[in-house]
Amino acid sequence: MVWGAxxxxxxxxxxxxxxxxxxxxxxxSGDAVEELIKTVEDYPYYKSVGYGGLPNAEGILEMDAAxxxxxxxxxxxxxxxxxxxxxxxVARKLSDDKFNSFRVGEGATRYxxxxxxHRKNMLTERAHKIWEKRLKEIHENNLxxxxxxxTVGAITLDQMGSMTAGTSSSGLFMKKPGRVGDSPLxxxxxxxxxxxxxxxxxxxxxxxxxxxxxxxxxxxxxxxxSPQAACDKAVYEFHDKLTARYGKAGAFSLxxxxxxxxxxxxxxxxxxxxxxxxxEAPQIFIANMGENHTTKIESITQExxxxxxxxxxxxxx
Amino acid sequence: MVWGAxxxxxxxxxxxxxxxxxxxxxxxSGDAVEELIKTVEDYPYYKSVGYGGLPNAEGILEMDAAxxxxxxxxxxxxxxxxxxxxxxxVARKLSDDKFNSFRVGEGATRYxxxxxxHRKNMLTERAHKIWEKRLKEIHENNLxxxxxxxTVGAITLDQMGSMTAGTSSSGLFMKKPGRVGDSPLxxxxxxxxxxxxxxxxxxxxxxxxxxxxxxxxxxxxxxxxSPQAACDKAVYEFHDKLTARYGKAGAFSLxxxxxxxxxxxxxxxxxxxxxxxxxEAPQIFIANMGENHTTKIESITQExxxxxxxxxxxxxx
Numbered sequence: 001m002v003w004g005a006x007x008x009x010x011x012x013x014x015x016x017x018x019x020x021x022x023x024x025x026x027x028x029s030g031d032a033v034e035e036l037i038k039t040v041e042d043y044p045y046y047k048s049v050g051y052g053g054l055p056n057a058e059g060i061l062e063m064d065a066a067x068x069x070x071x072x073x074x075x076x077x078x079x080x081x082x083x084x085x086x087x088x089x090v091a092r093k094l095s096d097d098k099f100n101s102f103r104v105g106e107g108a109t110r111y112x113x114x115x116x117x118h119r120k121n122m123l124t125e126r127a128h129k130i131w132e133k134r135l136k137e138i139h140e141n142n143l144x145x146x147x148x149x150x151t152v153g154a155i156t157l158d159q160m161g162s163m164t165a166g167t168s169s170s171g172l173f174m175k176k177p178g179r180v181g182d183s184p185l186x187x188x189x190x191x192x193x194x195x196x197x198x199x200x201x202x203x204x205x206x207x208x209x210x211x212x213x214x215x216x217x218x219x220x221x222x223x224x225x226s227p228q229a230a231c232d233k234a235v236y237e238f239h240d241k242l243t244a245r246y247g248k249a250g251a252f253s254l255x256x257x258x259x260x261x262x263x264x265x266x267x268x269x270x271x272x273x274x275x276x277x278x279x280e281a282p283q284i285f286i287a288n289m290g291e292n293h294t295t296k297i298e299s300i301t302q303e304x305x306x307x308x309x310x311x312x313x314x315x316x317x
Numbered sequence: 318m319v320w321g322a323x324x325x326x327x328x329x330x331x332x333x334x335x336x337x338x339x340x341x342x343x344x345x346s347g348d349a350v351e352e353l354i355k356t357v358e359d360y361p362y363y364k365s366v367g368y369g370g371l372p373n374a375e376g377i378l379e380m381d382a383a384x385x386x387x388x389x390x391x392x393x394x395x396x397x398x399x400x401x402x403x404x405x406x407v408a409r410k411l412s413d414d415k416f417n418s419f420r421v422g423e424g425a426t427r428y429x430x431x432x433x434x435h436r437k438n439m440l441t442e443r444a445h446k447i448w449e450k451r452l453k454e455i456h457e458n459n460l461x462x463x464x465x466x467x468t469v470g471a472i473t474l475d476q477m478g479s480m481t482a483g484t485s486s487s488g489l490f491m492k493k494p495g496r497v498g499d500s501p502l503x504x505x506x507x508x509x510x511x512x513x514x515x516x517x518x519x520x521x522x523x524x525x526x527x528x529x530x531x532x533x534x535x536x537x538x539x540x541x542x543s544p545q546a547a548c549d550k551a552v553y554e555f556h557d558k559l560t561a562r563y564g565k566a567g568a569f570s571l572x573x574x575x576x577x578x579x580x581x582x583x584x585x586x587x588x589x590x591x592x593x594x595x596x597e598a599p600q601i602f603i604a605n606m607g608e609n610h611t612t613k614i615e616s617i618t619q620e621x622x623x624x625x626x627x628x629x630x631x632x633x634x
Contacts, residue, residue, distance in 0.1 A: 072563045073527040079396075079497075080421050099463050100493040101523050104397050105422025107495015146416050176417040178424015180396075187504040187529035206418050210390040212504035212532040219533075246389045 004261035004277030007036055007154035008202045008253065010300070010308060011046040013274040013284050015039035019156055020276045029158040030069060030092065033166040037065075037088040040152040041168055044124050045312045048150040050087065052124045053170025055131050056177050057145070061123045063170050064183040067091040070163035070194035076101050077184035080177075081108040085118040088168045091184075093117075105178060129316040134174060145174040151183045153200025155192060155257045157277075163259065165192035165200055165214075172205070181205020187215035196222040197258030199231075203269070204250025211238040217256050227256040228264030228295070235266035236293035253287070266295045321578035321594030324353055324471035325519045325570065327617070327625060328363040330591040330601050332356035336473055337593045346475040347386060347409065350483040354382075354405040357469040358485055361441050362629045365467040367404065369441045370487030372448050373494050374462070378440045380487050383501040384408040387480035387511035393418050394501035397494075398425040402435040405485045408501075410434075422495060446633040451491060462491035468500045470507060470517025472574045474594075480576065482509035482517055482531075489522070498522020504532035513539040514575030516548075520586070521567025528555040534573050544573040545581030545612070552583035553610035570604070583612045 003023040005016050015036035022032045041050025048054065055061040065087035066077040076094030079102075081087055090112045094101045103111050113119060138145050151169035167183040167190050182188040182205035189205070191214040192198030199217035201208050213234050220230035235254050242249040253267035261277040265287050276282030284300040320340040322333050332353035339349045358367025365371065372378040382404035383394040393411030396419075398404055407429045411418045420428050430436060455462050468486035484500040484507050499505040499522035506522070508531040509515030516534035518525050530551050537547035552571050559566040570584035578594040582604050593599030601617040 073559065074563065075523075075526060080424065097523075099489060099521075099523055100496040102497045102526070103493065103495045104497050105424070105495050107397065107422070107493060110494065172416060176420065176424060177427065178420040178422050179417040180419045180421050185502050185504075186526040187502075187532060191529070204416075206392075206414075206416055209392060209419070209503040212508070212529060215504060215529040215532060216536075219536075242390065246391065 001159040002261040002278050003157055003159050004257055004263065005032060005036060005154065005156045006255050006257045006263045006273065006275040008152055008200065008255055008273055009150050010272040010274065010284055011040055011049070012036065012152050012154060013282065016274040016276060016282045020282055023156060023158050026159050029156040029162045029164040032156040032158065033154050033164040034088055034092055036154045036156065037152055037166045037168045038086050041086050041088060044126070047127060047130065048170055049152050049168050050170070051085070051122050052127050053122065054127050054173040055123055056175045058177055059128070059131055060177065061127070061170055062177070063087045063168065064180060065091040065168040066166065066184040066190055067095050068165045068186065068190055068192050069095060070165065070192035070198055075186055078108040079104040079180040079184045081112060083109060083119055083122060084112040085120045088166050090117055102184065104180070126316060133316060146172050149181065149204060151202040153190060153202055153255065155198035155200060155255065157257060157259065157261055161194060161259065163192050163194040163198050165190040165198040167200055182208035185209055187212040189214060191215045191218045193218055194259065197227060197256060199254055199256040201252060201254050203252030207242060207250035208252050210242060210246070213238060213252070213254055217254060221256065221258050226264060227258050227262050231256050231264040231266035232293050232295060235268070239268050265297065272300065318476040319578040319595050320474055320476050321574055321580065322349060322353060322471065322473045323572050323574045323580045323590065323592040325469055325517065325572055325590055326467050327589040327591065327601055328357055328366070329353065329469050329471060330599065333591040333593060333599045337599055340473060340475050343476050346473040346479045346481040349473040349475065350471050350481040351405055351409055353471045353473065354469055354483045354485050355403050358403050358405060361443070364444060364447065365487055366469050366485050367487070368402070368439050369444050370439065371444050371490040372440055373492045375494055376445070376448055377494065378444070378487055379494070380404045380485065381497060381500045382408040382485040383483065383507055384412050385482045385503065385507055385509050386412060387482065387509035387515055392503055395425040396421040396497040396501045398429060400426060400436055400439060401429040402437045405483050407434055419501065421497070443633060450633060463489050466490070466498065466521060468519040470519055470572065472509060472515035472517060472572065474574060474576065474578055478511060478576065480509050480511040480515050482507040482515040484517055499525035502526055504529040506531060508532045508535045510535055511576065514544060514573060516571055516573040518569060518571050520569030524559060524567035525569050527559060527563070530555060530571055534571060538573065538575050543581060544575050544579050548573050548581040548583035549610050549612060556585050582614065589617065
């Protein structure tokens, strides 16, 4: 039997390793995706997801997450949730509800508390320091406040043939209160159909929701395209269209896996991801936009990984 | 030159008449869609949109809205906004922002106040009475609390060839606080591309977001299908798929218009809509699912209209 997992950014790698271990032992793709994303949410040095994530313009850490089951299409999602350890687990629980399965703001947080999810101050001292520093820089230099929006998005395939997609993000650093990006939005941030495959997105949510790229990639795979061909076609055609019609396309990167465990990615910025399946051990790759609507994919170097490790743990001055 | 407007439900008719008047006088499709939807939001007897809309489980009226420009793909959206006269106007204003253009909960309401939108208690005495009565019925008879979720969705085409889509809804009656449906979600609740056409949805948001039907209908029109063929194909194929995979498909109804002003609808429940263009005067129709993935569309009868008028104004006992 085939199985596999793919997820956005280098930060997802430890989670991908755990997910593949579960999948090898015939666990369900839903458990694998939740475990994968929880691993990222729990790690304090990843500053765009869960614990340690960067706060909004008012210093409050608001988080978005979604969970989609590719067998039944059931979806659970939260946006602007606060003070809960694992937004992905809240989203998964909501996916069992026929009504009220997408909750935002205080309503989302109250749902999580009522359902007994672990309450936790998710703003680390380090994240608060980065926020304070950035606030000062913005005031002093009149900078555009927005940068950094690395969502963890993942797709898993289990030995029973079920697929699941999940996303989790603290959204755009310095976002306005209540801002929501693509991560909790079906079709834009994620989509999965176990009979075809799944896709998830990371990048500027405001632009990603203009294109519904996750849905489009799954649809193209359903027409018979490989995950790589589907990603290339959907992402670069939309990049060109948005550049022509809107004037500029924000950063976006998409990943996909089909029901055979084959995978693909496309991106208009430098983008890392982690992937493995029954044939290939989990590995981190780096992708860049190539010529003529193609993607250049290379293995990550130890040098890159060392610099990354140093960067995410550098003292905040 | 061609122009046209189509919108969901009988309640949208007065707005469609106003929109067509603007479009005939060469006004922009964005102005026409905003005027159309404001007309519905302002009318106190429509209990699923704006003023007079029915509140959530705690008696609070939370509203969702979105605005999409088909030339540039720019999108503005709000969810769970309270105490503002015209959510569609807030959504339109947000569509001009490159960042933070989808705002939810308190953040959305605070944005509207800061930007000078009109603050208004949107809960009418009548809506509060309906809520109290329903609450009592639910407690006494152990009923499923959820019914009623009629979003106004509209697409307009102007003489310059620009198209706009908009939606506005108070969401599911008796929803849990912070529940969001499809109306503010790109691809699910709405999508528009001026070079092709647009589509919007009404129905059970939780199920609509499982299918991204607005995006799919626009895509099919882009492949050359007529609006009616695109609606029939997208809606009934997904209805069958969701019934097979999820066990049941909630109510959903989709409308579409292409850049030639031609229109189509498809629905799995009895559904009314209003439409007009440069060739046809505005008219209300009633649609039902036909055989073999087709839609039966008939003119509304005076009898139906009279019964509707009586129903929406009946005393609440």
